[in-house]
Amino acid sequence: DAKTTQPPSMDCAEGRAANLPCNHSTISGNEYVYWYRQIHSQGPQYIIHGLKNNETNEMASLIITEDRKSSTLILPHATLRDTAVYYCIVRVTQGAQKLVFGQGTRLTINP
Amino acid sequence: NAGVMQNPRHLVRRRGQEARLRCSPMKGHSHVYWYRQLPEEGLKFMVYLQKENIIDESGMPKERFSAEFPKEGPSILRIQQVVRGDSAAYFCASSPPGTALYEQYFGPGTRLTVT
Numbered sequence: 001d002a003k004t005t006q007p008p009s010m011d012c013a014e015g016r017a018a019n020l021p022c023n024h025s026t027i028s029g030n031e032y033v034y035w036y037r038q039i040h041s042q043g044p045q046y047i048i049h050g051l052k053n054n055e056t057n058e059m060a061s062l063i064i065t066e067d068r069k070s071s072t073l074i075l076p077h078a079t080l081r082d083t084a085v086y087y088c089i090v091r092v093t094q095g096a097q098k099l100v101f102g103q104g105t106r107l108t109i110n111p
Numbered sequence: 112n113a114g115v116m117q118n119p120r121h122l123v124r125r126r127g128q129e130a131r132l133r134c135s136p137m138k139g140h141s142h143v144y145w146y147r148q149l150p151e152e153g154l155k156f157m158v159y160l161q162k163e164n165i166i167d168e169s170g171m172p173k174e175r176f177s178a179e180f181p182k183e184g185p186s187i188l189r190i191q192q193v194v195r196g197d198s199a200a201y202f203c204a205s206s207p208p209g210t211a212l213y214e215q216y217f218g219p220g221t222r223l224t225v226t
Contacts, residue, residue: 034214043115043202043217044154097206098144098156098167099215 004088009106018075020105022088025069031092033064034099035073037084044087044101047073078109113138115205115218116185123224130190130197132221136205143186144204144215145178154202160186161208193225 005023012018024033034049048055048062050071055062061074075082087104116135124130136143145157147170159167160180171178175193180186190197200222204215 038154041200041220043204043219046214046216049214097142098159098170099146099154099204100156101146101154103153 004090004102006086006088006102006105008103009108011108011110012075012078014080014109014111015077018078018082018107018109020073020075020086020088020107021070022073023070024088024090027068027090028092031090033062033068033071034089034091035060035062036087036089036099036101037082038087038104039081039084047086049091078107080109080111083107083109115203115216117201117203117218117221119221120219121222121224123226124193125226126194127192130193130223130225132188132190132201132203132223134186134188134203134205134218136186136203137216139207140205140216141208142206143180144206145186145188146202146204148200148202148220150199157188190223193223195225198223198225 032049032051035047036044038044048057048060050062050064064071085104085106087101089099115137118133141162143160146154147157148154156170158171158178163182175191177189200220202217202220204217206213206215
């Protein structure tokens with residue numbers, strides 16, 4: 001699976017949009033971009049995934065650049081409960097199904 | 112629809128004892144994954160199982176650790192002769208059968224403390 005690079009930490013004001021970047025410059029054509037988050041001491045929670053088109057669900061939006069070398073997770077109206085470690089994972093669709101977690105971005109939402 | 116269940120939530124064992132961690136996947140899910148999170152570290156994949164089969168155990172330590180997912184009942188992660196370095200949070204995840212695209216749903220974890 002391709003390697004991802006994320007900033008170790010970010011801050012965002014409550015009510016504002018939180019934009020979390022992820023670099024995956026070595027991504028290959030059959031690899032999807034997944035986002036998970038881990039709120040303190042809890043099990044990771046799936047957020048969203050995509051291949052090349054932008055995706056949106058009730059939790060977030062995922063913007064993937066045209067060359068697919070980077071992506072941005074957007075939490076449109078961050079709340080204090082969105083404080084968590086966010087993981088960007090590039091995952092091949094065939095073969096091993098394991099998730100390879102990096103260090104992620106520790107997002108802190110400030111009141 | 113209940114989520115992934117793990118028990119116990121907290122487990123304390125003395126060095127040399129055995130630890131058994133249980134995971135009940137979501138209803139309809141036939142794929143189970145175990146991950147370990149050491150203190151202040153990221154999540155590491157351990158093993159991927161389907162009913163009665165180990166599919167990928169590339170993350171399992173070579174000794175003392177074993178996992179099973181029987182035809183009936185929960186998946187079990189067993190750690191024999193525990194050592195202090197086994198103290199960690201162990202998370203189980205499950206996904207439906209079929210395409211590898213399905214996301215994994217995680218349980219609340221079992222926190223193992225070895226004294």
